[in-house]
Amino acid sequence: MGRNTLLAAVCAVAVASIYAAQPALAGIGADLGVPASGLGWLVAAGQLGYLAGLALLVPLGDLRDRRTLIAGHLVLTAAGALAAASATRLWVLLAGLGLAGLFAVVVQTTVAYAAATAAPAERGRTLGAVTSGVVLGILGARIAAGALATAWGWRSVYVVLAVLLVTLAGSALKLLPPDPRPGSSSYRAALTxxxxxxxxxxxxxxxxxxxxxxxxxxxxxxxxxxxxxxxxxxxxxxxxxxxxxxxxxxxxxxxxxxxxxxxxxxxxxxxxxxxxxxxxxxxxxxxxxxxxxxxxxxxxxxxxxxxxxxxxxxxxxxxxxxxxxxxxxxxxxxxxxxxxxxxxxxxxxxxxxxxxxxxxxxxxxxxxxxxxxxxxxxxxxxxCRSAPGRPGRSRRRARRTTGGRAASG
Missing domain, CATH: 1.20.1250.20 (MFS general substrate transporter like domains)
Structure with a gap:
């Protein structure tokens, strides 16, 4: 499996964990006794977890080896999917879906990894290939989850997702090269x-x-x-x-x-x-x-x-x-x-x-x-400027050393 293919697969399966509930809502509601008016929370739980992950987890990719982050977040997404698959109470299902959504931001860490490790002349081509997996996951999840729920029930959707996520975590550790980050920054600095x-x-x-x-x-x-x-x-x-x-x-x-x-x-x-x-x-x-x-x-x-x-x-x-x-x-x-x-x-x-x-x-x-x-x-x-938060520094230096040509953009 090529690197871009593996990264696209990671994106597809991870993002599918957020959208997989949509075609199975009726079956989930009937099984757990959730009224129609409350089914929207099943989708919202994953989305809320995802929003939290964007703000709190994605910045870690600028501090740590993204390869190990990808593998670890895939495993934790699988844990959320398994919790959802085994849920017999609504709150357990919501917690599982929220956990899966939280760590499904592995998609953004994967995209950042692809961009950082690609040759500059091929960055766009790489991003196009990898982000195609996101679209495949968003749109394909509806089709695959609907078929699985019809054949084996809604729980099978999350069991299959968990298996795929763990498999991809192992493949990421085995096939992807390390991507170490500088150790000088802190998590607080990344958030800032x-x-x-x-x-x-x-x-x-x-x-x-x-x-x-x-x-x-x-x-x-x-x-x-x-x-x-x-x-x-x-x-x-x-x-x-x-x-x-x-x-x-x-x-x-x-x-x-x-x-x-x-x-x-x-x-x-x-x-x-x-x-x-x-x-x-x-x-x-x-x-x-x-x-x-x-x-x-x-x-x-x-x-x-x-x-x-x-x-x-x-x-x-x-x-x-x-x-x-x-x-x-x-x-x-x-x-x-x-x-x-x-x-x-x-x-x-x-x-x-x-x-x-x-x-x-x-x-x-x-x-x-x-x-x-x-x-x-x-x-x-x-x-661009390499030093965050210091907008004029590099331009002034460029003007002194090159007569301002580097700052003309």
């Missing part, structure tokens, strides 16, 4: 450095792009089942889950975006992708009467989301090579908040204005991302 990123214009701009980008993504995948299950289609849950295949086609098709970023086109690729994202809602909005247009729109939307996502991560890891874990973790905070906001907005809009209302929200989010990206006038990638 993460907070300092919010004073960096590139980071904030790309974070806001991620917020709007994944709000649009969440508006689609949290709301599309509503018009598909309604008249005239009345599709089953299994049939609706197959739309994830269309999403996979689009997202995996965007893997080449990493090569474009390596060639210096990260910003133009982002702008073009976000324009496509907005246009995709013209087709997706027709889901109430045309499945063909809806499928085409889903393919274009997921292509656009992945292309913009890879380009943003390329810019951030190039601009902050000394704290890639913190940069990726902070960026993903915007991602998580955007996904949650988009999910809430699309269901509220559908209740009042139908799928047309949800589609308007999705398009508005896409336009928000595009406008934000077009205002990005941050320094070009590769001319």
């Amino acid at each position: 450095s993460l907070g300092g990123l919010f004073r960096d214009r590139l980071f904030v701009t790309r974070g806001l792009v991620a917020f709007f980008l994944f709000a649009s993504f969440g508006a689609l995948w949290s709301g599309l089942a509503l018009p598909l299950a309604a008249a005239p289609w009345r599709l089953s849950a299994a049939q609706i889950g197959l739309f994830g295949l269309a999403g996979l086609v689009g997202a995996l098709g965007a893997a080449r975006a990493g090569r474009w970023a390596d060639a210096g086109f990260a910003r133009p690729v982002t702008a073009g992708a976000l324009a496509l994202l907005a246009l995709s809602w013209l087709a997706i909005g027709q889901a109430s009467w045309s499945l063909g247009l809806a499928v085409a729109g889903v393919v274009v939307l997921d292509f656009a989301v992945q292309a913009a996502h890879v380009s943003s991560q390329h810019l951030l890891t190039t601009a902050h090579p000394d704290r890639t874990s913190g940069a990726i973790g902070g960026y993903m905070l915007f991602y998580s908040l955007g996904s949650a906001f988009g999910a809430a907005a699309t269901t509220a809009a559908y209740a009042t204005a139908g799928w047309a209302g949800s589609s308007v929200f999705g398009a508005v989010f896409a336009l928000g991302a595009l406008v934000t990206a077009l205002t990005d006038r941050a320094r070009p990638a590769g001319r």
Whole structure:
């Protein structure tokens, strides 16, 4: 197994532990006596754990050997999955899902590891390959978990996940080279450095792009089942889950975006992708009467989301090579908040204005991302400062030694 393939598999299985409950909610509710109004907490538990992990665990990647962190976090994610699989009470299930979500941030440590160990000329290509595993996990989890829950019950989903997670942990220790971090920094300094990123214009701009980008993504995948299950289609849950295949086609098709970023086109690729994202809602909005247009729109939307996502991560890891874990973790905070906001907005809009209302929200989010990206006038990638929190020091030194040429960007 190649390194990028292994890293992509780690991302896919880890992120699947957050989304695996969605197609099995009805079975879980019936087994544990959870009312329909409380099923949303099963998904929220993993998401809340994930948010905590982004802030508290991901910065460790800038202090410790990321290879051992990846293996350890995979094992702890498996422990959460096993707790969920064996739960006979709701609170045990919620605790297991929360634990799995907390350590599922191994995804961001893995992405940071991939960026840090890749050759600079191939960083975008590597990020494109590895982050394709994230999309595979998000969309493929719905299909695989639904099939497993139907065949062997919802507990089988978490047993299979636990086995895969432990297997990948062993493979990571065996096949990945060490990635030692400098020992001079402290955990407190890493957290402070993460907070300092919010004073960096590139980071904030790309974070806001991620917020709007994944709000649009969440508006689609949290709301599309509503018009598909309604008249005239009345599709089953299994049939609706197959739309994830269309999403996979689009997202995996965007893997080449990493090569474009390596060639210096990260910003133009982002702008073009976000324009496509907005246009995709013209087709997706027709889901109430045309499945063909809806499928085409889903393919274009997921292509656009992945292309913009890879380009943003390329810019951030190039601009902050000394704290890639913190940069990726902070960026993903915007991602998580955007996904949650988009999910809430699309269901509220559908209740009042139908799928047309949800589609308007999705398009508005896409336009928000595009406008934000077009205002990005941050320094070009590769001319970043190595010392966090000291914005003018390296530039003044550069002016003294090179006559200011190094600071002209």
